Amino acid sequence: MSQDLVIEATGLRKNYGSTVALDGLDLEMAQGEVLSLLGPNGAGKTTTVEILEGYRKRDAGEARVLGEDPQRAGSTWRARRGIVLQSCEDVVDLTVSECVRHFAHFYPAPADPEEVIERVGLGEKRNSRIRGLSGGQRRRLDVALGIVGKPELVFLDEPTTGFDPQARRQFWDVVRDLSREGTSVLLTTHYLEEAEALADRVAVVNRGRVVASGTPRELGGRQEAAARVSWLGPGGWQHSETREPTALVRQLEVSFGGEIPGLTVARPTLEDIYLRLIGEASCEEESCEEEKGAR
Amino acid sequence: MTSATNTVATVADEVDLTAAHGYTARARAFALAVLARGQVEVLQFFRSKDAVVFTLALPVVLLAMLASIFSGYIEHTHVHYSQVYTTGLLASGLASTSFLNLAVAIAGERENGGLKRLAGTPMPRTAYFMGKAIVVLVTCSLEVTVLLLFGHFVYNVAFPSTLGRWWTFVWVTVLGATALSLLGIAVSSLPRTARSAAPVANLPLLVLEFISGVFVPFTSLSHGIYNFAGVFPLRWIAEGYRSALLPSYFAKVEPTGGWDHSTMALVLLIWCVVGLVVAARTFRWTGRGER
Numbered sequence: 001m002s003q004d005l006v007i008e009a010t011g012l013r014k015n016y017g018s019t020v021a022l023d024g025l026d027l028e029m030a031q032g033e034v035l036s037l038l039g040p041n042g043a044g045k046t047t048t049v050e051i052l053e054g055y056r057k058r059d060a061g062e063a064r065v066l067g068e069d070p071q072r073a074g075s076t077w078r079a080r081r082g083i084v085l086q087s088c089e090d091v092v093d094l095t096v097s098e099c100v101r102h103f104a105h106f107y108p109a110p111a112d113p114e115e116v117i118e119r120v121g122l123g124e125k126r127n128s129r130i131r132g133l134s135g136g137q138r139r140r141l142d143v144a145l146g147i148v149g150k151p152e153l154v155f156l157d158e159p160t161t162g163f164d165p166q167a168r169r170q171f172w173d174v175v176r177d178l179s180r181e182g183t184s185v186l187l188t189t190h191y192l193e194e195a196e197a198l199a200d201r202v203a204v205v206n207r208g209r210v211v212a213s214g215t216p217r218e219l220g221g222r223q224e225a226a227a228r229v230s231w232l233g234p235g236g237w238q239h240s241e242t243r244e245p246t247a248l249v250r251q252l253e254v255s256f257g258g259e260i261p262g263l264t265v266a267r268p269t270l271e272d273i274y275l276r277l278i279g280e281a282s283c284e285e286e287s288c289e290e291e292k293g294a295r
Numbered sequence: 296m297t298s299a300t301n302t303v304a305t306v307a308d309e310v311d312l313t314a315a316h317g318y319t320a321r322a323r324a325f326a327l328a329v330l331a332r333g334q335v336e337v338l339q340f341f342r343s344k345d346a347v348v349f350t351l352a353l354p355v356v357l358l359a360m361l362a363s364i365f366s367g368y369i370e371h372t373h374v375h376y377s378q379v380y381t382t383g384l385l386a387s388g389l390a391s392t393s394f395l396n397l398a399v400a401i402a403g404e405r406e407n408g409g410l411k412r413l414a415g416t417p418m419p420r421t422a423y424f425m426g427k428a429i430v431v432l433v434t435c436s437l438e439v440t441v442l443l444l445f446g447h448f449v450y451n452v453a454f455p456s457t458l459g460r461w462w463t464f465v466w467v468t469v470l471g472a473t474a475l476s477l478l479g480i481a482v483s484s485l486p487r488t489a490r491s492a493a494p495v496a497n498l499p500l501l502v503l504e505f506i507s508g509v510f511v512p513f514t515s516l517s518h519g520i521y522n523f524a525g526v527f528p529l530r531w532i533a534e535g536y537r538s539a540l541l542p543s544y545f546a547k548v549e550p551t552g553g554w555d556h557s558t559m560a561l562v563l564l565i566w567c568v569v570g571l572v573v574a575a576r577t578f579r580w581t582g583r584g585e586r
Contacts, residue, residue: 053415055581079417090409093342094335105331106418108324129342145412 005064006031006153006184007052012061014047014208021047023208024061029186031152034179036195037188039205040278045188046157048205052186053083053155066153079107082151084142084159092131096122099130100144107149119177120144121170135162143174153184160194172197192271202270204277212277220273232262328418332426337433350396350434351441354388358442361510362450369514374545376512381446382536383509386471386529388442390504392434393472395496397427397479402492405483406582414580427476435472452540460539463556467535470563474528477570484577503529513550521550528566531559 007029014022022044029035037045050056051063054070054077063070068077091099100117104110117126120140125133130141139162146154156175160168168191175198179185189195195202196216203213204220212220227245231238231252242248245265252260268276341347361384362377369379404410413423446452455461479496486492504510506520507530513521524530537545538554546553 055411055415075417075419078415083412083415085408085412085415089407090404090412091335091339093339098335098338102331102335103416105327106416108320108417149416 004031005029006033006066007035007186008062008064009048009052010062012048012051012063013059014044014051014056015059020208022051022058022061025205025209027203027210029184032179032182032184034175034185034187034198034200036199036202037186037205038192038195038202038274043205044208045205047208049155049157049186049188053081054078079149080151081153081155082146082149084146084154084156093129095127095129096133096141096144097126099141100148103145104148109150110148111150113148116144116148119147120174121167136164136167139163140167140171143171147178147183151183153186154178156185156187158188158190160189160191168194192269192274196270204274206278216270219270220277222268222270222273225268225273228264228266228268230262230264230266231260237262325419325422328422329425329429332418332422333429336426336430340430340434350392351438353391354384354438354442355445357387357510358384358445359449365512369512369545369548372542372545372548374541375450377450378446378452378541379512379537381442381450381452382540383533385439385442385446385536386507386533387504387509388438389435389468389471389532390475390500390529392438393431394475394479394482395493395500396434397431397476398482398496399489399492401427401480401483402486403489405579406489408582410580411582424480427480431472431476435468439468446540453542455539463535464539467532467539467559470560470567471528471532471535474563474566474570477567477574478528481570481573481577484579500529503527506530507533509533514548516550518550525558525562528563531562535559 005028007027009025009027012022012025012027013020025044025048027048037048039045047056051058052065052070054065054073057071065073066077066080070077091102094102096117097113100113104113114126117123120143122137122140122144125137130138133141139159143156143159146156160171163171172194175185175187179198185198187195187198199216201213202216202219203210205211214220217223224243226241226243229240229242229245229248229252240248249260249263249265252263358377358380361380365376365380368375401410410423414420443452443454447454455464482496482499483492486495503524506516506524507513507527508516508521508524509529516524521530534549534554535556537549538556
């Protein structure tokens with residue numbers, strides 16, 4: 001395998017009974033990259049992540065994570081990656097500090113637990129029992145436990161679900177810090193603005209496959225997509241979709257003789273692109289000719 | 296870029312370090328993980344104060360109730376029913392603190408994600424079970440001490456009179472707790488949810504308590520039932536405590552006509568092996584349907 005890839009998965013397959021969860025999923029992730037997996041519920045994100053984390057066995061396909069097969073790798077490998085789980089209600093009778101210190105014991109070269117607590121913004125709660133923490137505070141503790149071992153690769157599965165906007169921003173700073181230090185981050189999220197803010201690259205998963213991947217700016221040909229120009233004309237709002245918005249704006253400037261009232265020029269948002277990708281993928285099997293036609 | 300290179304360099308150093316110290320480093324990491332687990336288990340047990348009080352109080356209350364219902368002496372002896380019940384409740388208390396507590400606690404940790412989280416760390420898997428062993432050791436010692444003192448001061452149960460009898464008391468406790476703990480770990484995989492863990496584990500335990508002469512004096516049990524109970528560990532643990540605490544002539548009124556230490560040890564050892572094998576084969580670090 002290539003030295004620069006921390007994750008290399010090809011043709012991953014997983015069935016639960018008759019349900020196909022993964023249908024030949026391919027995924028690569030470079031060292032130091034922040035990769036975000038996007039996809040609707042049931043698309044196979046969690047199954048993919050759990051196979052890569054070493055929790056789940058794949059039915060078929062190849063997987064290398066930090067150079068080893070996660071299904072067979074031992075505790076030395078486990079010390080090199082950190083996992084932030086979706087929701088845990090354990091160890092409620094310990095204090096934040098006791099808990100983070102406890103998990104630090106399992107790693108050969110952990111970070112300073114107090115520093116980690118400070119970093120995730122739980123400094124004031126370090127001596128509080130976990131039982132008394134709010135949902136958002138518990139998620140931050142989950143993050144602390146995932147990074148206290150100073151991992152090379154961190155798995156973040158929907159880390160900011162239930163966060164208020166301010167807490168989310170704080171959390172984003174934690175991820176950016178990790179990334180700056182060279183940590184690779186695999187992030188699954190429901191929030192497209194989160195992927196856009198953090199990810200170097202996003203991969204859209206639908207029906208057990210990666211249907212598109214690229215930088216948030218370029219995903220699904222976003223940078224080349226037609227722009228929507230809107231302005232307030234004499235008879236009300238006017239819109240035009242064009243691949244040459246600059247030319248149109250120049251034309252409008254001339255016709256208005258200067259400032260164009262209410263002018264906006266917008267490329268499709270990541271969300272627009274995402275919904276289109278998800279829609280197209282699910283159209284393959286369902287009859288949604290109308291939707292396609294409308295587009 | 297520099298930071299990334301640094302990370303790589305640190306990792307390389309660690310690899311060298313592990314190679315040089317290989318065995319000692321791993322042994323040290325293991326010991327550290329075991330200590331950390333034991334500490335956290337004990338800390339968590341004592342932090343849930345109601346659990347501590349009720350775990351310790353239940354057998355004492357049962358003993359007091361049974362002793363007040365069945366009064367008088369066992370036929371042809373000067374041994375009071377309350378004294379026999381003390382030995383029976385020692386066995387029952389041991390089962391609650393090891394078998395029942397472990398089955399319920401582990402089922403809970405499996406459901407709430409605690410086990411999954413631990414399995415995701417480099418913690419040696421054995422360290423988790425060693426931590427459980429430490430907490431069972433602490434809680435069982437407490438339980439047994441409380442009951443022994445209560446029996447001694449309230450019902451005049453004599454402490455073991457010889458070193459040999461103390462030895463019996465200790466090995467019955469340790470071997471019994473080991474067998475019951477392993478069975479508790481095995482049973483923790485049965486319930487579908489953490490909420491059903493207590494009833495699932497309680498049923499077999501209650502049946503055993505009734506047929507093993509713990510709640511109903513063995514003098515009132517038919518030979519058939521009592522012999523059947525001899526297949527399971529609890530009857531032998533109760534008999535072991537009787538042999539350590541009651542006067543030696545009491546052995547004659549036993550249904551079997553004596554205290555059979557070798558069969559006792561053999562049955563308990565067999566259940567240790569059965570528990571270990573079943574626990575090792577069925578233990579899951581994640582919840583049901585998460586495979």
